[in-house]
Every structure is written in structure tokens, then in C-alpha cells.
Amino acid sequence: MRLEGVLTAVRVSAARGTGLRTKRVGSVRVLRGVAGIVGFLGLWELGVLAHVPILAQIPAPLEVARAQWQLLHQARYYVDWLVSLERVSAGFLIAAVVGVPLGLLMGWRAKFRYLTFPVFEILRPIPPLAWVPLSIVFWPTTESSIVFVIVLGAFFTVVLNTLAGVRAIDQRYIRAAISLGATPPTVFRRIILPGALPSIFTGLTVGMGITWSVLIAAEIIAGKSGLGYMTWEAYVAGAFPIIVAGMFSIGVAGYASSAVVRLVARYAMPWTKPF
């Protein structure tokens, strides 16, 4: 017993030790990341300067930076950002608020799953963009049809990951909870929900990524504003550096929104390793 106590003490202090080390390793990792980005930009600039075949057609990083600088001085640019962010947030939130409970219910209640799953499997393979013509006809405003297509993009991934998460929960946890006196609603709230969370967040993260690709395409097809529309407009106007600056903005926006999901995940699941 005493031995075990000592072992525990050693383990705890070892854990503290790694905590410190992770911080140092973390800053080295950030430096590596920055070095990677700088290296990538450098190679690109060099490639353009050296007239490497395909690269030479692409605006060089410095040109793009100048275009980006110009954009930063236009009110329109910020409006495009806001409009895109609004569409994505609305679509993503609707997909999550409807999709997560639906997935939980499908996972928990077999009869409900048998009823709904086939419908799902028929609708799921239809690419979200194939819905664009119908939804333009169907929804009163262009805006609502764009949001609808975004919802569809994230929805199926969110539902299916939630469902899989519930199904993958080890029976042991449910039995342990019941054995400790939990009633079915408690099992749902305290075992099924947290047990499925890692999978739910995987669904949300992937769903967030899909959301942006759908948004950009939808804006190009049907929009009058937003980052996707801005990029397309630059193409039509032949302003190539702006095209790349637009792409860059979309990348930043996608990255930032995934980071938000990851942040929420880390806060909601303190027991898992951050991913």
C-alpha cells in the first residue's frame, strides 16, 4: 500500500514535469509552423521570379500582399467578411442545433433509427450544391437559399458522427451507471451525451470545413456579396492578385472558424487530449 502511495506521488510529480515540458515543446512547435509558412511563401516568390512554368502565371506573394493591403482599406471588404461569416454561422448553428439532437435520438432509440436511417442514406449522397437550383426556387430569398445549402452541407456529417458516437459508447459505462442507481434520463444526459461528445465534435469540425466550401460555391452561383463572390468578381474583372487575396481570406476564415470549434471542444471535453 505504501509502495502504491509512493508510486502515485511519483506519477503525479512526473505529470507535473511533462506539463512544463509541453509548454516549451509548444513554443518550438509554433516557431516550426511559422518557419514552414515563411518557407512556403519564399519558394512561391522564387518560383514566380524564376519563371517556373505554371507558377509564373500566378501573382507573386508580394503582389498579393499589396492587393490584400488595398482590400484592408475598403469598407466593402469587411462587409464581404461579415456577410460570409453570418451565412456560415447561421448555417452551421442550424445544422448543429438540429443535427446533434437528431443524431443522439437515432443512436439511442433503435426504432427511431430504423425509421429515419434509410431516408438519410438516400438524401446524404446528394452533393449540397445539387440542391442550389431547387432551393433558389423553393426559398423566398437568395439569402435563405444560400443558408439552406450550407445547412445541408454540415447537417449529414453532424448527424452521422453523432449517431456513430452514441453507438460506439461502451456498454460497460451504461451498465456501471445503472448499477450505481442512474435512471434512463440520467443515463442519457450523463453517459450518452458526454460519451458521444468526442465523435460529435469530430462531426462539427468536419462539418465546419464543408460549410466553407459550400458557402464559397453558393456565393459564386447565387450571391451578390461575400468572400466567395468577391473572389469571383475579381476573376471576372481580371484582377488576379485580388483573386489570390480572396482565396487567402477564405483560408483564414476557414481556419479561424475551425479554431473556434476546437476551442469549444477543448472547453467541453477537458478529459481528452486537444486535437
Added chain:
Amino acid sequence: MAVLLEAPARNAGTGAISLRGVRKVYDSSAGAVEAIADWTLEIAPGEFLAVVGPSGCGKTTLLNAIAGFDPVTAGEIALDGTTIACAGYLAPPGADRVVVFQNGALFPWKSVVDNIAYGPIVQRRMSREQALRAAHALLERVGLADVARAFPLKLSSGVQRRVEMLRALINDPKALLLDEPFRALDAISKSAMHEELLRLYESTKKTIFFITHDLDEAILLADRVVVSATRPARVKRVLHIDLPRPRSPLMTASREFLDLRAQLTGVVHEEAEKALRRGERELA
């Protein structure tokens, strides 16, 4: 580490488990599997009973029936005179006979202290604050206060198992049902766990139904060791262990222990051979 559990234990004299002609047949699409043939045994209140038997002989099946997870096909199981399982009836699982699982089942999403406080909270037997205070007190008593806020998967399996036993004991159950709780542990942590379980048992005198493959463990811990026949399970032999209490892992070297060990090995060996031969037949 003096007294481990001073929590008010249930009155002595509760926790009698009667198994009368228990039979279990699994009906699956692959055909019927008779897991338990006929199991009859009276477990006294406060007794430490160990069950050993070949792998797949039906030990977990029996535990699941006592726990209320799986119905029996025939026979009857009673806890303190109240029927908890018979053909066509199964009392729902409850905290009067808490299970500690074969592979451990601490909730990974709850900290150690929240895991322990879980039972009293969901049973609404204590307020959240009371339950957490009781959980902290338990951890303090067994010298695990350091890990109260840690998440289970960050701990060694030995510590996880200790926490899991506390999570069961805080409910002051009539009986503890342990399904090979120390199977995955290395020899050193296992010996430490034996010492701790002996102390917990000897200070609380809960009825313990303990499944194991480890003959030394069975003899060291139990008042009686039941050898199960190979599937379908039935009571093959009951061995009384008269080693004095309090026991300690040092006793495994004593003359009496070695005698018991030799006896038990003989009986178990017979069943193991049968299981092996049957396995060969099934494969042929």
C-alpha cells in the same frame, strides 16, 4: 493509513445471496448456448466468496444475473430473502449490489472525485455538495487525495481500480460484485490491491462476490472458493479457506496456504483439461 472506511456501514447481517438452481441459456441466432446448468449456493451475509473456473465457463453470466443485467432461464436468485431474479422476472440493477467490471468502467469524462460522487448524486441520496465532500473524505482516507481532480485515463490502472472500488463502496451496498477486477494489473500493483481490498473488506464486512482466474488471489482473499465446472457452469467444488483474518499477502508462503493451493490446483486442473478437450472437439 489506519481505518479505511469509517463511513456508517449497513447493519451487519445483510447481504445474504441465495442462488437456487440457477440456469441460463443464451438464445442467439447461432443457436442456443447453455452457459449455466445448475448453480446452487448460499452466500452468507458479509462473506467473501471467490469463484474460479475455466475461461468462458459462465462466471460473468452468473454475475450479470445477480447484478440484474441479464435474466435467468430457470431457478431463483434472492438478496436477503427478496427474489431479485427468476424465470420471467428480473429486478432492475441497483446500488444495493454494485458491480466493478472486468475491464474497469470509470467514466473517462468525469474526474476521480466526480466519479466517486456519482452514485449518491444520481440516487438523490445526497446533495451534490455532500456527495463531493464524502468522496473527498474517502480519497483522503486511502491516500489518494492528490488525484481527486485528475481524469481516470491519466492514472495507472492500479489507481483506477482503487478509485472504482471507492465508487462502489460510497453507496454502502449490501454486496459488491467484482468481475476479475485485477486481471490487467502487474504483479506488484496486484499485491498492493490485495492488501487494500482486504483492508476494505475487513473494515466494512460487505458481502463480496469475486470472480477470478488467479488461484492464489482467490485463496488469499476469500472465505470460500467455489470452483465452477467448465461450461455449462455448475458448482464443482467448494473449498473453505480457514486462514485467519486479518490476512496479508505474506501468508501466501505459509504451509496451510500451500496445501490449499495444491488442493485447488487439482480440482481446477481437471476442469481445465475438460475445457481443453472440449475446445479441441469443437474445433475439429
